[in-house]
Amino acid sequence: MTEKMRAMVLENLGPVESNPLKLREIDKHQIQKQNELLVKIEACGVCHSQLHSIEGDWKEIGLPPTLPTVPGHEIVGRIEKIGDNVVRFKIGDRIGITPLMGSCLNCQYCNEGKEYLCENMEVTGESLKGGYSEYITISEDFVTRVPETMTSEYAAPLFCAGITAYKAVKAAEPEKNKKIAIFGIGGVGHMAIQFCKVEGCEVTGVSRKEKHLDVAKKLGADNTFVYLSDQEKFLDKLNDEYGLFDAAIVFAPVDEVTDTAIKSVKKGGTVVIATVGKIPNFLAFEEKTIRGTLIGSRKDMEQVIEISEKNNFQVVTETFPLEKANEVLQKLKNSDIEARAVLIP
Numbered sequence: 457m458t459e460k461m462r463a464m465v466l467e468n469l470g471p472v473e474s475n476p477l478k479l480r481e482i483d484k485h486q487i488q489k490q491n492e493l494l495v496k497i498e499a500c501g502v503c504h505s506q507l508h509s510i511e512g513d514w515k516e517i518g519l520p521p522t523l524p525t526v527p528g529h530e531i532v533g534r535i536e537k538i539g540d541n542v543v544r545f546k547i548g549d550r551i552g553i554t555p556l557m558g559s560c561l562n563c564q565y566c567n568e569g570k571e572y573l574c575e576n577m578e579v580t581g582e583s584l585k586g587g588y589s590e591y592i593t594i595s596e597d598f599v600t601r602v603p604e605t606m607t608s609e610y611a612a613p614l615f616c617a618g619i620t621a622y623k624a625v626k627a628a629e630p631e632k633n634k635k636i637a638i639f640g641i642g643g644v645g646h647m648a649i650q651f652c653k654v655e656g657c658e659v660t661g662v663s664r665k666e667k668h669l670d671v672a673k674k675l676g677a678d679n680t681f682v683y684l685s686d687q688e689k690f691l692d693k694l695n696d697e698y699g700l701f702d703a704a705i706v707f708a709p710v711d712e713v714t715d716t717a718i719k720s721v722k723k724g725g726t727v728v729i730a731t732v733g734k735i736p737n738f739l740a741f742e743e744k745t746i747r748g749t750l751i752g753s754r755k756d757m758e759q760v761i762e763i764s765e766k767n768n769f770q771v772v773t774e775t776f777p778l779e780k781a782n783e784v785l786q787k788l789k790n791s792d793i794e795a796r797a798v799l800i801p
């Protein structure tokens with residue numbers, strides 16, 4: 457008889473209020489290739505991107521690519537079995553998995569250390585291999601070791617929110633006293649603030665919600681501004697009370713926010729778009745730079761673990777049992793999660 461495992465399965469897209477994730481017993485993943493690990497999942501973060509793809513907001517960009525899927529792409533677990541050719545890990549080691557499940561390791565992108573841009577990349581949580589379940593298998597080449605000093609619920613959000621924040625801050629070219637604004641303080645934004653502080657930047661948190669700005673302040677933001685949909689009012693207030701930024705990083709997947717961020721930086725400044733989004737308005741003669749970023753490489757992931765451990769980063773999490781995934785997504789939708797929710801199977 458095939459072994460089974462519990463998983464929250466997405467069979468049809470729909471609003472999270474309709475409980476689109478169903479608790480199912482599906483076949484437990486088994487090692488298929490000799491370089492694979494079988495991992496018993498201990499924690500999986502709930503990323504904002506799942507909310508959008510589950511509700512069908514991103515159908516036009518092909519997300520999710522198939523159904524059914526088991527969502528979830530920031531995973532920490534312990535290795536339960538290893539394939540015969542595994543060399544870097546042993547049974548019992550604890551590892552983490554990012555949204556990048558695999559790539560060809562052979563193309564130009566892969567050879568340049570930008571394997572997350574590989575045309576043949578596989579994405580965690582866009583098949584039945586996702587984190588909202590008890591087990592997953594993955595090649596040993598695409599996991600990162602988690603130090604025993606970190607709990608699994610602390611480490612899990614580092615594997616999407618953490619690496620996304622790290623890469624976006626790097627793209628903003630941080631340096632001492634550079635004025636950087638973070639638009640959107642949630643799971644990703646709260647870590648971006650800390651990466652900026654490590655670099656000595658003067659960082660400003662921008663969010664619609666006071667509650668999120670309090671988190672930003674607690675984590676070391678030098679300033680905060682409440683985001684206003686009335687762009688003119690927001691920019692006037694910013695100019696009166698602070699002035700323009702050298703760089704802005706946008707984590708809120710709303711084009712209107714990106715537009716405001718572009719107008720909030722000085723001429724020659726940089727705007728990093730670290731979410732799905734288009735550029736609404738761009739005046740070439742202001743010599744601004746707009747950069748897109750997407751997760752990061754395996755090397756970046758190792759850096760994230762190292763920096764967070766060394767600097768005692770705070771990862772603000774709330775844990776919930778796996779079965780509560782729908783409720784958690786509803787809370788996320790209503791901005792009732794302070795920073796990051798983590799599911800425990």
Ligand SMILES: [Zn+2]
Nearest residue numbers: 503505616617
């Ligand atoms: Zn994510």
Ligand SMILES: [Zn+2]
Nearest residue numbers: 560563566574
């Ligand atoms: Zn490749």
